Amino acid sequence: MRVLVVMDPIENVNLKKDTTMAMLWAASRRGHELGYVQQQDLYIDQGKAFGLIASLQVFENNKNYYQLGEKNKESIAAYDVVLMRKDPPFDMNFVYTTYILEQAEREGAWIINNPRSLRDCNEKLFATQFPELQVPTLVSSQDSLIREFITQHQDVIVKPLDGMGGMGIFRLSANGVNIGSTLEILTQNGQQPIMAQRYIPEIVDGDKRILMVNGEPIPYCLARIPQNGETRGNLAAGGRGEARPLTENDLKIARRIAPFLREKGLIFVGLDVIGDYVTEINVTSPTCVREIDAQFGTSIADTLFDVLEAGR
Template sequence: MRVLVVMDPIEHVNLKKDSTMAMLWAASRRGHELGYVLQQDLYINQGKAFGLVSPLQVFENSEKYYELGEKKSQSLAEYDVVLMRKDPPFDMNFVYTTYILEQAEREGAWIINKPQSLRDCNEKLFATQFPELQVPTLVTSQQSLIREFIQTHQDVIVKPLDGMGGSGIFRLSAQGANIGSTLEMLTELGKQPIMAQRYIPEITAGDKRILMVNGEPIPYCLARIPQNGEVRGNLAAGGLGEARPLTAKDKEIAAKVGPILREKGLVFVGLDVIGEYVTEINVTSPTCIREIDAQFGTSIADTLFDVLEQGRVS
């Protein structure tokens, strides 16, 4: 196949942890032709989707892990698969990129993940479509409602709807002294909705990332365990990653969410689970492939390409 990747600058990836590189190595091992493009190199001309694309070779060698050819204009529809692996922030540039990719989709390219679903499925709000899998959760910009929520549940996590890597997450208690200032900052004085969730004590055992490929779970997850008194398990916030087999409850959660992911064209997704509850559903550029592969000898990117080589999900 011809495979195009839309990603952040390849020269800046963390080679030990980067899931996109795992995908590119898997594609290369299978003999697929690779192209590389940055978000700002995508464009529409006369109603057709194009990119300033560089031919890409990748090597499983830390000394030299990639080589780029000369950049040239190409129709995105010349590629069988386009991997949208641009990291958040999910800002308007990201939204514009999904419109360009949606045009490529109309021209015949298979975009992973589906552009419309990238827009529709905010990683915090998407999880609220499964209330039976969540702890009590409130989304609002109204500080009075959040204060009521805190009084009801006593111990609460609040976070922005567009954060990543654990940024902007606060734990507030009903007796806390900084509720007002925290809510003013996060809601931008009542103009910006945020999420409040009842605190889940099982976070001390890890915030589990369950990777889903075509609606089916990888048999192992990565538990991201908070360190040094932190409330956040995110690896970007210093969490320790420990791969584990899925529990029966993890598999039950995956079975409930999986069909909706397939329906929405979300082929590669990361579910965040604390204890027995889903907290987020990550659809933009889920990670943790490398950590699970390293600890259990899996090859999750090959599992993904098994699906991609079979053809478009119906």
């Protein structure tokens, strides 16, 4: 196949941890032809989707892991599969990119994940479609409603709707002294909604990332365990990653959400589970492949390409 990747600058990846590189290595091992493009190099010309695309070779070598060719104008639909792996923030540039990729989809390209669903399925809000799988959750910009929620549940996590890697997450208690200033900053003085969730004590045992490929759970998750008194388990916030087999409850959660992922064309997804509860459904550029592979000898990117090859 011809495989195009839309990603952040390849020269800046964390080679030890980067999930996109695992995908590209798997594609290369299987003999697929790779193209590379950044978000700003995608465009529409006379109603057709194009990119200034460079040919890409990748090597499983820490000192020499990629080689790029010259950029050339090329139809995005000339590729069999497009891996949309641009990291958040989910800003307007990201939205515009999904419109360009949606045009490429109309021309026959297969975008992973579906660009319309990337727009529709906010990683925090998508999870609220499954209230039976969540702790009590409020989404609001109103100071009074959030304060009422904190008073009711006593111990609460608040976070922005567009963050990643644990950015902007705060733990507030009903008798805390910084509630006002925290809510002012997060809601931009009541102008922007945020999410508030009852604190889940099981976070001390890890925030589990369950990877889903075409609606099927990978049998192992990565528990991201907070360190040094942190509330957040995110690896980007210093959490320690420990791969574990899925529990029966993890599988139950995955089976409940799977049909919705398939329906929306969300082929590669990361569910975040703390204790028995879903907190987020990550659809933009889920990670943790490398850590699970290293600890359990899996090759999750190959599992993904099994699906992509069968689909084409």
